[in-house]
Amino acid sequence: MPIKLQTAAGAFDPIFLKRLARLEQEMAQLDIDAERFVISKSMAAAPNLALIYRSTPQIDYTVFVDDEHFTVSLPDDLTFLKYFCARCIAPEEAARPQPRRESLMRRFGRWLVTTPPGE
Numbered sequence: 001m002p003i004k005l006q007t008a009a010g011a012f013d014p015i016f017l018k019r020l021a022r023l024e025q026e027m028a029q030l031d032i033d034a035e036r037f038v039i040s041k042s043m044a045a046a047p048n049l050a051l052i053y054r055s056t057p058q059i060d061y062t063v064f065v066d067d068e069h070f071t072v073s074l075p076d077d078l079t080f081l082k083y084f085c086a087r088c089i090a091p092e093e094a095a096r097p098q099p100r101r102e103s104l105m106r107r108f109g110r111w112l113v114t115t116p117p118g119e
Helices: 014-029 047-053 077-088 104-114
Strands: 004-007 037-043 059-065 068-074
Touching: 014 077, 059 077, 068 077
Parallel strands: 004 037
Antiparallel strands: 037 059, 059 068
16 A cells, blocks of 8 residues: 555645655565555645745645654655655665755854964
């Protein structure tokens, strides 16, 4: 049986649905039972704040597996699917979080704090 989908934020993208079917096949090859998964899609909790901080509103995707779940906020179905695939079928070392590159402003701020005056 396929992954169960629930939505309170509009239909899932048709491309998402096609790619999800392929993901379910890959999960079966890895002996991962897709029917244990439920993906729920809803609008992010504070859409007005999202517009202030980001250019696009975010969607909350909650994945339930047995008695556990996690939620991520992403801009669209395909971005979520890419994230979900990386967590489900990626090699173990690729699934580990990668360190984030330090932003230019943070590097500049650190440089200001650690560089003595006159250098």
